Amino acid sequence: MRPLPLLFILALSSWAHASDPAEPTITPTRIESEEAPRIDGDLDDPIWRNASVVDNFIQREPHEGEQASERTEVRILYHEKAIYFGVVCYDSEPEKIQATRMRRDDELENDDTFSVLLDTFHDHRNAYLFRSNALGTKFDALITDEQRQLTKEWDEKWDAAGQINSNGWTLEIAIPFKSLRSASGREQAWGINFERVIRRKKEEVYWTGHSRDYEFWNVSQAGILSALSEEKTGLRLRVKPYGLGGFSQLPEENVAGTRLENDSQFGLEVVKASITPSITADFTVNPDFAQAEVDESRFNLTRFSLFFPEKREFFLERAGIFDFGTPRPQFSRPTEVLVFFSRRVGLEEDVNIPITSGARVTGETGGFQFGFLNVLTREKDDFAGDLSTVFRVKKNLLERSYVGAIFTDQRVRSSDSFNRLAGLDANFVLFDKLTARGYWAKSEEQNAKDDNASYHALLAWDSDRLEANLERLRIDERFDPRLGFVQRQGVVKNRARLVWKPRPKNSRLIRQFRISSEHTWFTSQKGFLESRENDLFFGATFQSGDFIGGSINSKTETLDEDFEVHPEVTIPAGNYRYKDFVLFARTHSGRRVSGTFRATVGGFFGGDILATELGPEIRINRRFSASVNYGLNKASLPQGDFTVNVLNTRLDFNISNRLLTSTTFQYNSADNEMLVNWRLNYIYRPGDDLFIVYNEGRDFSSGLLTGLINRTLLVKFTHSFDF
Numbered sequence: 002m003r004p005l006p007l008l009f010i011l012a013l014s015s016w017a018h019a020s021d022p023a024e025p026t027i028t029p030t031r032i033e034s035e036e037a038p039r040i041d042g043d044l045d046d047p048i049w050r051n052a053s054v055v056d057n058f059i060q061r062e063p064h065e066g067e068q069a070s071e072r073t074e075v076r077i078l079y080h081e082k083a084i085y086f087g088v089v090c091y092d093s094e095p096e097k098i099q100a101t102r103m104r105r106d107d108e109l110e111n112d113d114t115f116s117v118l119l120d121t122f123h124d125h126r127n128a129y130l131f132r133s134n135a136l137g138t139k140f141d142a143l144i145t146d147e148q149r150q151l152t153k154e155w156d157e158k159w160d161a162a163g164q165i166n167s168n169g170w171t172l173e174i175a176i177p178f179k180s181l182r183s184a185s186g187r188e189q190a191w192g193i194n195f196e197r198v199i200r201r202k203k204e205e206v207y208w209t210g211h212s213r214d215y216e217f218w219n220v221s222q223a224g225i226l227s228a229l230s231e232e233k234t235g236l237r238l239r240v241k242p243y244g245l246g247g248f249s250q251l252p253e254e255n256v257a258g259t260r261l262e263n264d265s266q267f268g269l270e271v272v273k274a275s276i277t278p279s280i281t282a283d284f285t286v287n288p289d290f291a292q293a294e295v296d297e298s299r300f301n302l303t304r305f306s307l308f309f310p311e312k313r314e315f316f317l318e319r320a321g322i323f324d325f326g327t328p329r330p331q332f333s334r335p336t337e338v339l340v341f342f343s344r345r346v347g348l349e350e351d352v353n354i355p356i357t358s359g360a361r362v363t364g365e366t367g368g369f370q371f372g373f374l375n376v377l378t379r380e381k382d383d384f385a386g387d388l389s390t391v392f393r394v395k396k397n398l399l400e401r402s403y404v405g406a407i408f409t410d411q412r413v414r415s416s417d418s419f420n421r422l423a424g425l426d427a428n429f430v431l432f433d434k435l436t437a438r439g440y441w442a443k444s445e446e447q448n449a450k451d452d453n454a455s456y457h458a459l460l461a462w463d464s465d466r467l468e469a470n471l472e473r474l475r476i477d478e479r480f481d482p483r484l485g486f487v488q489r490q491g492v493v494k495n496r497a498r499l500v501w502k503p504r505p506k507n508s509r510l511i512r513q514f515r516i517s518s519e520h521t522w523f524t525s526q527k528g529f530l531e532s533r534e535n536d537l538f539f540g541a542t543f544q545s546g547d548f549i550g551g552s553i554n555s556k557t558e559t560l561d562e563d564f565e566v567h568p569e570v571t572i573p574a575g576n577y578r579y580k581d582f583v584l585f586a587r588t589h590s591g592r593r594v595s596g597t598f599r600a601t602v603g604g605f606f607g608g609d610i611l612a613t614e615l616g617p618e619i620r621i622n623r624r625f626s627a628s629v630n631y632g633l634n635k636a637s638l639p640q641g642d643f644t645v646n647v648l649n650t651r652l653d654f655n656i657s658n659r660l661l662t663s664t665t666f667q668y669n670s671a672d673n674e675m676l677v678n679w680r681l682n683y684i685y686r687p688g689d690d691l692f693i694v695y696n697e698g699r700d701f702s703s704g705l706l707t708g709l710i711n712r713t714l715l716v717k718f719t720h721s722f723d724f
Contacts, residue, residue: 006264025209025224027055027193029077029084037080040173042137042162044076044087050074052087056669058197058206063512063544064067065213069206071169073115073197079229080576083177088115090197095251095379099591100135100165101623104663105684106153106589109134111620112589113200114262115172120192121183122279125221125400129181133142135170136623137162138658144218144322147401154310154317157181160181163532179237179723182279182319182364188230192223200591203546210211213465214434221401235650238724241689245289267392270317270719280364285315291715292692293490295678298667300613300634300645302605304343305488308336308346316343319363322372323393325407325426325440326485327457327474329687337474337494338455340424340442341409342486346376346389354378357386370395370403386414389484399690401430407442420446420483436461441577443447445479452526455487468493468500478526489523492531496521506564508544515550533557539555546589555580558606566636567643567671572606579604592618608638626653644668659684673702693718 038046048202054076057641058069076087090113092098099112109132126147132140139161163172183189195208238543249262250433268287275281286509291313300515301307311317323330326339330583347356359376374391386413392561395405410421424442431437439458454477478491500517522530533556557578564572581603589593601610611633619629632647651667653667665678676698683691694717698710 007139012566014109019659024552026227027077027224027455028053028228029079029226031230032078034080034684037083037175038078038087038173039541040160042164042171042173044089044171044173047074048078048186049087051602052078055195055208058195058205059209059211059220060204061213062205063203066211066621067198069552070202070204071199073195073206075195077226081467082179084116084173084175086174088172088174090115090169090172090688092199094676095167095169097705098165098170100163100170101620101626102138103623103651103658105658106141106156106663107138108132108153109138109140111168111200112136112138112591114196114198116193116196116198116217117174118194118217118220119176119181119226120220120223121181123184123190123192124365124368124397125192125223126397126403127365127370128218128220128223129440130218131159131161131174131176131622133161133163133172133174135163135165135172137172141670143317143319143320143321144220145324146403147219147221152320153316154312154314154318156314160687164312182281184279184365186189188228190225191229193221193226197634203544203589203591214463236277238272239721239724241270241272241719241721243270243289243717244617245291245715245717246293247694247713248373249613250712254711264713269615269719277364277366279366280362280502281319283315283359283363284359285356285359287312288315289654289717290314290353291694291717292680292682294680295665295667295676295696297630297649298647298669298676300632300647300669302566302610302634304560305585306486306487308486311343313343315361316346316361316374319352319372322363322370322395323349323374323391323407323440323651325393325405325424328438328459332455338457339486340407340422340440340482341391341393341484343374345486347378349384349469352382352384354384354386368397369688370397372453374506375690380415380569385416388412388414391484398429409482418482420444422482422485428605434464436463442480442482444479444483448482448516450479452477453481455480466504468498468502470496470498470500475526489527492523494521494523504573510543511541512544513542519719529559530557531559532667538584546591548585550585552583553580554583554603556604559620563604565639566606567645570636570638570641570643572638572640574608577606579606581605581610590618594618602720605636606638608636610634625653627651644670673700675699675701690717691719 030513032048038048056074056076058070060067060069072091074089078085101110112134114134118128118130120128130142130144141157143155159176159180159632160173163170169261190531194210197206210225217221240640244267246265249258249264251261269285270287270288272284283633296309299307323341325341327337346352357377357379361374363372371394376389379386390410395403397403404427407424412419422442422444424440426440429437437460441456443454455475457474459472464607473492474491476490480490498519500512501657502515504513505511519536521534524530535555536552537551538552540548542548546631560574561578562574566572581601584600586598599614601612614632616630620626628651630649634645636643641680646670646696652664655661661682663680667676681693685691697712700710
């Protein structure tokens, strides 16, 4: 697939956006700081009466373009230090308002919610997302280039409080300007949008951009927040040290018994400084990530590496700037290439490599977005310390397009070993729904040979009724971004996909069908077929919010070498053709009991397989909930049979929005290992925490009482100083 000439794309995109309608505008009310409302969820402060009201909300679902079934009023105040939102969500049946979640950063998919989107650079592509429910539970995220994958792990200081009353529910939100980044200037205009979800009605209403062709994070559909003057965005300086106390109990090598190791340490979680309102520098010294949530246990039925998301705070602010590679996956599909993947810094083969220090600078100026990262690690076990450097730059073009470049470099400190990479990428959005994107990258290391490049080209159409794309990806045999993620090497991938999503008229049962045909094939660089998959899928979303679907998949796999699919079963090299059938179901998340189910049955490398995954979630009340994910993989092959059980269980007990506990239990029969993780998080003030974390891992093959892998008890305290 050859990319279109750059000048033609620019001209076409410019014409496509020339007739965009005028954006709706809100003018906030300026107040003095001593007049600021108290954030308690009750809009009884007299100052709220002075603010103008926004109340023209339109349905996106279930009846596109119609007035919202329940009225919503939004008021906006601001002074030089913060912006405030006062929201009244009227409800004709207040006893049916759903408010069950109290955990910070829960996406609140079970609850009635109100969300604010702020495009502080007004670049129509990047934004902050703030969401809350009637309990004042806080969820925040970063949106980069309108991508479907949000940086949900990003956290900043802001406040929210909600109340349910006889007319519905009310919400107050306060966002300090120091928690945001924006362009310089005494008077600014920002992009802004609001979303309200009435969960029991499966109703989504937007202030602007209510077309089903767009999601709420399509920043280009936002309106304008005008006439902001004299606000000071960007923190001048934040110093956040931490103290960690605790121990690990580990088995002694070659002898019976255990030993204790002291895990106590101090460090700087982060030092954050604003170089300008739009450019931020972050530094860390001897950071610790004990509070990061554990990865979900999985069993890998493929020949390729599994992908796990980044969860460490230092790497998350404006992390989307560093994205470079194939599009992030939807549903259960894997990511194929990420030129930079921050989990490759300080994590090697599930071993935590201590980070000595790190620095990063991110920001936007003159239509350029850029990010710089430099991290130093020290030696541990068999892993040498290294110095990792990443530089990323993107130039915004038109409303939603960009061109960019990236450079990565990793050097082993104790030798001359190095790995570096350079790449170029571009993304053009035409007619709002047509996307042309691609990249080219090349890696290099000592004694490097050719055959070390990769490129990707994608042409995609995405609307509510139709999705279609053509894709080509080439990964050379020696393409190796040591700071990135590559699923497989030495292949050329071609993919064609067509999805039709009709909505039956006046149906009381079905909201939308989904019918798709997808054809993917991988060939070696010499043209030999390595993999091929032809999928036919049919699914339906019900008016109840439930979804059910199924697919028929025809697969061809060529193994150049033996493949160990299980510790006791190895599939020999050869050519394999088989079919399988997949059934998937998801119930509406607003119910007290909800969940997902997935089953795959059919052929598998010359044999048969049954792979099921059951994920129920139970909400006992607003303080206690439980979720279980159980997977059963049962295969019968000429080389032998195997059965693998994988269990991931999580129990949440939340005493309040600021005192949260979670317990995670994991078991994987393939490894015969069990992990228990218990975490208490006391948020004694926004952005500052006390954590108590207990972990225990056991190997059941050595006996329940004698198979200790590790046991840790840690107490971590953070406190930030803002200047």
